[in-house]
Amino acid sequence: MLTAIVFYILATLCVVTAVLTVTLANPVTCALSLIACLMCLAGLFAQLSAGYVAILQVLVYAGAIMVLFLFVVMLLNLTREEADEGTFGTARALTSLVCVAFLLDLYVFVDAAVGTRDFTEALEGFGSLAGVGEALFSRYLVPFEVISLLLTAAVVGVVAITRRQLSVSKASEPLKVAR
Amino acid sequence: MLPIVLPVDTGDLTALGPLLAVLIAALGVLTVDMTFEREEARGRWSFIVGLVGAGLAAGCASLWQWEAPGRAILGGALYADAFSSFFDVLLATLLGLTLVVSWYCLDRVKVKPAEFTGLAVLSFSGMFLMVRAADMLTLFLAIELMSLPVYVLAGLSAGSKTGREAALKYFVLGSLASAILLYGMALVYGVTASLGYTDIAGYLATASRESGVENPLFLAGLALMLVGLGFKVAAAPFHMWTPDVYEGAPTPVTTLMASGVRAAAAAALLRFLAGAVLLTRGHWMMLVWALAALSMIAGNVGALAQTNVKRLLAYSGIAHAGYMLLGLFALPRGAGGFSMYVAVYALSVLGAFGALQWFDDRGRETVDIEDLAGAGKRHPWMASVMTVFLLSLAGIPPTAGFAAKWFVFAAAVQAGYVGLALLGVMTSLFGAYYYLRVVIAMWMDEPADISGADQSPTTGLVLGLLALAVLFIGCFPGWLWFLADLASSKLV
Numbered sequence: 001m002l003t004a005i006v007f008y009i010l011a012t013l014c015v016v017t018a019v020l021t022v023t024l025a026n027p028v029t030c031a032l033s034l035i036a037c038l039m040c041l042a043g044l045f046a047q048l049s050a051g052y053v054a055i056l057q058v059l060v061y062a063g064a065i066m067v068l069f070l071f072v073v074m075l076l077n078l079t080r081e082e083a084d085e086g087t088f089g090t091a092r093a094l095t096s097l098v099c100v101a102f103l104l105d106l107y108v109f110v111d112a113a114v115g116t117r118d119f120t121e122a123l124e125g126f127g128s129l130a131g132v133g134e135a136l137f138s139r140y141l142v143p144f145e146v147i148s149l150l151l152t153a154a155v156v157g158v159v160a161i162t163r164r165q166l167s168v169s170k171a172s173e174p175l176k177v178a179r
Numbered sequence: 180m181l182p183i184v185l186p187v188d189t190g191d192l193t194a195l196g197p198l199l200a201v202l203i204a205a206l207g208v209l210t211v212d213m214t215f216e217r218e219e220a221r222g223r224w225s226f227i228v229g230l231v232g233a234g235l236a237a238g239c240a241s242l243w244q245w246e247a248p249g250r251a252i253l254g255g256a257l258y259a260d261a262f263s264s265f266f267d268v269l270l271a272t273l274l275g276l277t278l279v280v281s282w283y284c285l286d287r288v289k290v291k292p293a294e295f296t297g298l299a300v301l302s303f304s305g306m307f308l309m310v311r312a313a314d315m316l317t318l319f320l321a322i323e324l325m326s327l328p329v330y331v332l333a334g335l336s337a338g339s340k341t342g343r344e345a346a347l348k349y350f351v352l353g354s355l356a357s358a359i360l361l362y363g364m365a366l367v368y369g370v371t372a373s374l375g376y377t378d379i380a381g382y383l384a385t386a387s388r389e390s391g392v393e394n395p396l397f398l399a400g401l402a403l404m405l406v407g408l409g410f411k412v413a414a415a416p417f418h419m420w421t422p423d424v425y426e427g428a429p430t431p432v433t434t435l436m437a438s439g440v441r442a443a444a445a446a447a448l449l450r451f452l453a454g455a456v457l458l459t460r461g462h463w464m465m466l467v468w469a470l471a472a473l474s475m476i477a478g479n480v481g482a483l484a485q486t487n488v489k490r491l492l493a494y495s496g497i498a499h500a501g502y503m504l505l506g507l508f509a510l511p512r513g514a515g516g517f518s519m520y521v522a523v524y525a526l527s528v529l530g531a532f533g534a535l536q537w538f539d540d541r542g543r544e545t546v547d548i549e550d551l552a553g554a555g556k557r558h559p560w561m562a563s564v565m566t567v568f569l570l571s572l573a574g575i576p577p578t579a580g581f582a583a584k585w586f587v588f589a590a591a592v593q594a595g596y597v598g599l600a601l602l603g604v605m606t607s608l609f610g611a612y613y614y615l616r617v618v619i620a621m622w623m624d625e626p627a628d629i630s631g632a633d634q635s636p637t638t639g640l641v642l643g644l645l646a647l648a649v650l651f652i653g654c655f656p657g658w659l660w661f662l663a664d665l666a667s668s669k670l671v
Contacts, residue, residue, distance in 0.1 A: 035592055106399070108649070109395040140254075140256070140316065141253065141256070142256035143256060143316045143320055144255045146317065146320040146324060147320060149301075150320060150323055150324050152209075153305075153327045153328050155296075156297060157327055158296075158303065158331075160298065160331055161334065177280070
């Protein structure tokens with residue numbers, strides 16, 4: 001009973017904050033509500049006794065990635081008018097309509113699918129530190145290694161882009177630091 | 180302590196030869212880029228390392244015993260089979276050719292050779308991974324490893340606004356496609372509780388109809404995955420980005436996007452459809468039918484009005500994605516026609532873009548049909564080579580394109596999709612019209628102002644050999660068909 005109550009509270013908060021993330025005008029509040037959303041998700045993971053996944057969710061998503069988001073928002077340095085631009089117009093109304101249709105669609109799908117399938121219990125230790133570690137270094141070793149390559153590619157790409165821009169701006173005009 | 184067993188068997192490493200060769204080459208190019216002081220030395224050595232990697236990869240791949248049964252290696256993350264070897268050979272060839280035909284043009288589009296080579300080889304290592312991915316997680320990571328360097332490459336041309344626009348468009352839409360693909364994978368995983376293709380196929384075979392093949396959640400996931408992969412092969416209606424990105428990116432990068440990226444994406448699509456979800460083919464074949472029909476119509480109609488050769492080839496590429504998809508109807512017998520079409524299209528389009536680069540003026544890219552006017556009088560040899568590639572893309576005998584089209588249309592007819600095959604033949608006629616417009620401009624029109632400054636004999640020779648290969652495949656398609664069929668029949 002208590003588990004169900006906690007679940008419904010967390011789930012409702014999660015959906016509400018997710019909707020706020022895409023509807024609020026100010027980018028910073030959007031990012032903050034996304035953090036709240038991710039926290040609720042972490043709570044849901046914890047409820048499924050996947051403690052390590054819950055901690056990772058907070059550390060990596062709510063912590064590291066959201067800080068990155070906030071940095072980008074800060075660096076973009078939007079003025080008030082730019083940030084407020086794009087209020088609820090026809091395009092957005094249409095998009096919301098499509099999204100709602102998709103949501104209903106998904107509800108029907110999930111309902112039909114859940115009704116027909118017996119979900120097996122998770123294995124002992126699923127989502128724990130040992131469980132995640134073992135999966136990462138045995139069954140998912142190759143994808144794990146590929147991620148390191150992917151990061152290399154990303155780093156090389158970023159260096160290539162910034163190096164080009166530096167040399168271009170050096171050639172044309174001295175690098176401006178302050179506005 | 181849980182016992183941790185690493186799924187690595189040294190015997191498996193030999194099967195990974197081509198992938199490892201390209202990976203080491205990619206890292207080698209990065210090392211070379213740091214080692215040498217002078218820009219020219221960096222460029223030259225990275226080029227050599229890239230070419231050696233491509234050569235080693237092709238060598239390792241052709242050593243594979245084609246008759247041997249395929250198997251999953253490294254804990255079921257990758258496959259080692261004839262299909263990967265077929266595409267290894269193709270991709271290694273494409274890598275080598277891309278480097279050679281682009282080499283002299285990089286200066287003109289203001290891209291540093293070392294950067295181009297490094298990112299291109301990294302992207303190809305993703306492609307080699309993609310064609311042998313045996314689970315959805317590896318597939319997704321491989322797609323990203325392939326795409327990230329290409330996003331960067333598209334915008335690498337210094338001072339090019341259109342290049343930056345193309346890069347941004349490609350990046351944003353590509354990320355969206357990846358997200359949709361990932362969503363689809365999550366749904367499929369939610370139903371089947373497995374990421375591996377073999378496990379998914381196993382689940383579908385044992386589960387009841389309602390919870391397996393007919394499961395709406397599973398089918399929704401499958402449809403979303405088709406959207407994501409359809410974006411990568413540029414099939415309509417997920418093709419909107421193609422003309423702008425192909426036009427805006429520097430031609431060497433467009434060459435890479437049109438040949439390597441699409442070949443790898445097509446291979447991954449076939450492997451997923453045949454290896455994992457073959458049992459639901461009654462459902463996804465309807466979607467493939469719609470994708471194929473839309474692509475053939477949208478691509479060919481869109482290409483009719485183009486005056487820019489890069490846009491024209493982009494639209495024609497959409498149409499070719501449609502023809503390619505016809506080959507999928509041969510499943511479950513093995514889609515040899517599909518694999519063959521992918522190989523022939525990739526080689527022909529690489530040749531066409533390569534020849535287009537060869538015609539570049541000093542400091543300016545050749546992009547419009549009128550830039551090519553009278554090329555036949557100024558450079559008859561190169562114009563003939565370009566003509567061969569265009570005829571192959573149009574599917575006119577005796578070029579490879581005709582043979583490949585023959586096999587995919589035959590596959591569609593045999594599967595009972597006569598109407599779709601007829602649509603394919605009819606839209607091919609449109610195709611012939613706009614390809615011939617370029618050919619006519621080259622041979623009939625008065626020479627345009629081509630200075631023809633720094634065309635390189637090496638590139639010309641390589642393109643000439645490729646054109647001969649395209650003619651050879653057109654006259655004797657049997658051996659390529661045999662290999663493609665052998666490779667693809669083992670997938671099921």
